[in-house]
Amino acid sequence: MKNHMYGNTKTWNPFKGCEFSCIYCKPSFQGQAKRQKHNCLDCYAFKPHEHKIEDRAMPSSPTVFFCGNADISFARPDFIRLAIARVKDHLKRCPYKQFYFQSKNPKCFEQYLGDFPKGNSILLTTLETNRDEGYNLVSQSPVPSQRYEAFKAIDWPRKIVTIEPIMDFDHDIFLEWITSIKPEAVWIGYNSHPDKVQLPEPSLEKTQKFIAALKSAGIEVKEKDIREAI
């Protein structure tokens, strides 16, 4: 499946589903999963579950999102290790490829640091805001401050932060968070389904100022759906 968030990237999905119940997931990943009703009821329900690794062809794209329609923190570590072994096998034939590993519970990455293929793996987490208050109305994932601390503490050279869908934030605190993570890039954008989900959004001016500050700090910024707040 082509992943529209991340450009020339396709997902490889031996593991699917997530129970963080982000309200903005319903029109996106969970909505896509509903199309699987006749193939897999667990996919349809977005319930964390495994598919046979050998049945899932590795995408041809130069960048592959590892289990992009899931959060791997819900997976059995033994299964993830088997899936990573398949990735490493694939890299023997395609050493130029890179893999994205994303979780909204970045603490889960710790157990795989010895497994991820070095040089080909980029770790990602989402931070929509720095504000914890009220976040439980948006998602059941670890609150932003916990996610930030856990992701910063991960000893890995290549990281990306996705600030999407962006929610209102405190400029100085959030900038300090992002720069201290030392990501090679930040991807930032507003909620792409404002007709279906409403979030507390920063003004366009505030977001543009934040983007400029990230760039001044030497961070590559990829923008998507940058618009006036609704």
Ligand code: SF4
């Ligand atoms: S963490 Fe990701 S996959 Fe899980 S509910 Fe939230 S947006 Fe969906």
